[in-house]
Amino acid sequence: MNDNARVIYEGPSQITGKGHIVGIVTGLARKRDGTAKVKSTNTKLAGDAASHVMQLFILNADEHPSHAVYDSGNDEHICGSCPHKRGNPISSRCYVRVEQAPRAVWQSYADGNIEYMDPRDVAANQPTDTGLMRLGAYGDPAAIPFKVLRELMNGIGGQRYLAPDQFKRHTGYTHQWMLQHIDQRLRFFLMASVESECQQDLATSMGWRTFRVVEQGESLRTSGNRPEIACPASKEQGYRLNCVECGACNGERLTSGAPLGDLTRKVNVMIEAH
Numbered sequence: 001m002n003d004n005a006r007v008i009y010e011g012p013s014q015i016t017g018k019g020h021i022v023g024i025v026t027g028l029a030r031k032r033d034g035t036a037k038v039k040s041t042n043t044k045l046a047g048d049a050a051s052h053v054m055q056l057f058i059l060n061a062d063e064h065p066s067h068a069v070y071d072s073g074n075d076e077h078i079c080g081s082c083p084h085k086r087g088n089p090i091s092s093r094c095y096v097r098v099e100q101a102p103r104a105v106w107q108s109y110a111d112g113n114i115e116y117m118d119p120r121d122v123a124a125n126q127p128t129d130t131g132l133m134r135l136g137a138y139g140d141p142a143a144i145p146f147k148v149l150r151e152l153m154n155g156i157g158g159q160r161y162l163a164p165d166q167f168k169r170h171t172g173y174t175h176q177w178m179l180q181h182i183d184q185r186l187r188f189f190l191m192a193s194v195e196s197e198c199q200q201d202l203a204t205s206m207g208w209r210t211f212r213v214v215e216q217g218e219s220l221r222t223s224g225n226r227p228e229i230a231c232p233a234s235k236e237q238g239y240r241l242n243c244v245e246c247g248a249c250n251g252e253r254l255t256s257g258a259p260l261g262d263l264t265r266k267v268n269v270m271i272e273a274h
């Protein structure tokens with residue numbers, strides 16, 4: 001069996017109300033000495049080699065990720081109408097290579113090698129109490145029921161509901177914030193992904209913090225309701241911080257001890273598309 005991953009949700013998509021999707025947390029493996037087995041190798045967005053990262057993958061349960069993206073279009077169950085998703089003729093900017101990690105995780109699940117774990121038990125099984133939880137290494141976390149995400153995050157530093165301080169950081173983004181049927185409490189965990197100032201204003205008025213993807217050369221916005229910062233893990237910012245160190249993209253949740261201080265819960269974030 002796969003000792004690094006656990007299924008925490010299986011059922012219909014909360015985005016489309018249909019489909020058969022699965023939520024899988026990875027990064028649970030331990031070495032014999034009890035320390036985390038898998039370390040992050042993504043120095044740009046996830047952290048340096050010493051930073052452990054747990055990740056939530058959201059996948060179609062019965063379909064190879066590449067097939068869902070390029071053939072059937074069933075990636076709508078996990079990505080909605082995200083303008084960046086692959087196969088979208090307008091943008092297709094999604095940086096996730098579905099044929100790599102998503103395929104490997106899905107294949108392990110399809111082979112019957114990933115066991116179920118109650119989301120409330122993930123925190124007790126996390127191999128380290130420092131590092132990062134990425135909600136949505138692939139797929140939009142809004143596809144998972146809010147109740148499941150809340151149970152997962154309660155144990156992993158979801159201070160909004162309980163008070164454990166196990167995982168110091170998490171990141172998460174959703175393009176579904178404007179959908180009427182989406183649970184608006186997701187803003188406690190996730191940033192609203194936006195592509196324009198107009199969308200940013202709307203999301204802000206609904207209580208969301210925003211992560212704005214802009215064209216190259218665009219400036220930080222100074223007229224919004226909240227200050228906007230450039231992602232410090234971006235090329236333009238010289239990769240001066242990684243997500244573990246920064247932790248700004250955690251929705252409305254209060255982050256303790258973050259280098260950016262109180263600003264981490266108040267700022268919006270901007271990044272240039274490449």
Ligand code: SF4
Nearest residue numbers: 231233243246248249
């Ligand atoms: S702003 Fe911070 S948390 Fe958000 S993507 Fe950039 S480095 Fe990561």
